[in-house]
Amino acid sequence: MTAELLVNITPSETRVAYIDGGILQEIHIEREARRGIVGNIYKGRVSRVLPGMQAAFVDIGLEKAAFLHASDIMPHTECVAGDEKKNFIVRDISELVRQGQDLMVQVVKDPLGTKGARLTTDITLPSRYLVFMPGASHVGVSQRIESEAERNRLKAVVAAYCDELGGYIIRTAAEGVGEDELASDAAFLKRLWTKVIERKKRNKTRCRLYGEVALSQRILRDFAGAALDRIRIDSRLSFEHLLEFTGEYIPEMTAKLELYTGKQPIFDLFDVENEIQRSLDRKVELKSGGYLIIDQTEAMTTVDINTGAFVGHRNLEETIFNTNIEATQAIARQLRLRNLGGIIIIDFIDMNNEDHRRRVLHSLEQALSKDRVKTGVNGFSQLGLVEMTRKRTRESIEHVLCQDCRVCKGRGTLKTVETVCYEIMREIVRVHHAYDSDRFLVYASPSVGEALKSDESHALAEVEIFVGKQVKVQVEPLYTQEQFDVVMM
Known part of the structure; x- marks a missing residue:
């Protein structure tokens, strides 16, 4: 099985992918605008x-x-x-x-x-x-x-x-x-x-x-002594700089450097671009039909395993065991790929067989042994959860590539149309008690505006009777589902 590094260079960003056995295992990203001077x-x-x-x-x-x-x-x-x-x-x-x-x-x-x-x-x-x-x-x-x-x-x-x-x-x-x-x-x-x-x-x-070296040089430094077959770089200038760097500091790696001149982008070689996109998803599909749900929070990361469409061939206990064993390999890879660190809680599907639990734990430890970052597995807790840690070495890929959604503000969920409709009605009553006005104009998103005119029209009519004033609804196409304004006329 071959192992190699793919180095993708643009003027503002450097990305390095570590491929082992044809599968993306790690992705490193550095943006020029965010490089600090610590270590200089x-x-x-x-x-x-x-x-x-x-x-x-x-x-x-x-x-x-x-x-x-x-x-x-x-x-x-x-x-x-x-x-x-x-x-x-x-x-x-x-x-x-x-x-x-x-x-x-x-x-x-x-x-x-x-x-x-x-x-x-x-x-x-x-x-x-x-x-x-x-x-x-x-x-x-x-x-x-x-x-x-x-x-x-x-x-x-x-x-x-x-x-x-x-x-x-x-x-x-x-x-x-x-x-x-x-x-x-x-x-x-x-x-x-x-x-x-x-x-x-x-x-x-x-x-x-x-100066603390750039990402491409840092990666070569960190992989010095690793079993790499080749290192492909898609920029001639960076290739020459790396030749100079390895020649001066890591001469044993110079022969592994190659300038990539292929027509397709270098990250298309091993489906790296799509793998990066998939690494941002909560759900990770397993080959058997089961799946993982990965949630990254401020305090810890949680991983939940489900059998999904996998029904097995023997009995329920064997199905659960096989799904958990397959999940251990996927979890170890996802931790490296997403660069998740700190406390990690894994909720395997409940197993009553003590031998199955021991074998799943051993499989997880074996899969994590390939990780270049230090990990520690504490075994199953009294609640049946596996507690482990992984050293934080850099920002997770989600924190590098993403920011909180301005609509849900990082919650990951939106209020339902029904909830927003009731908030609007309470706001109308509040404004009525606080200010004098002849009538109200409500600006709302298309989905909420439609609900106020149809499903919630009866409730809105009761509010009109209560405040003794007319309420008109106007749809604003650019409003998000939770956004609305109640205006006095």
């Missing part, structure tokens, strides 16, 4: 020191001066235990920096409104499995890697890569990763830091030394 490294100059705020303003070449607090001028403390951190004392800002001084800083927060960017001098460079800490001499391990044996293994492997340039933090994604991938990441980060130092020596102040 600058050579800046202190323009003002504010002892009263224990902070300084630093000119890094942006429209607004950036903000550097005394607490952000600290040595690497990411891997230090909580008790030890108390020993680090924040010194007075006047002792740490002076006006006119040149500093190498990294952006930790984008400019917002009237505020400039937030900076730190505690610079880090991330890759897929490691974070490089210039000047540090130790190795830290993510707290989310819980196995002590695995923590010790990773620490022993990565310790060999520490030298006078710096140390490393081992990221959660490194759990279970082999030595070759870790060595590749460490070498990549050292090359990157060397380039930053060279630029610092070569360039004047108020300039960018390192």
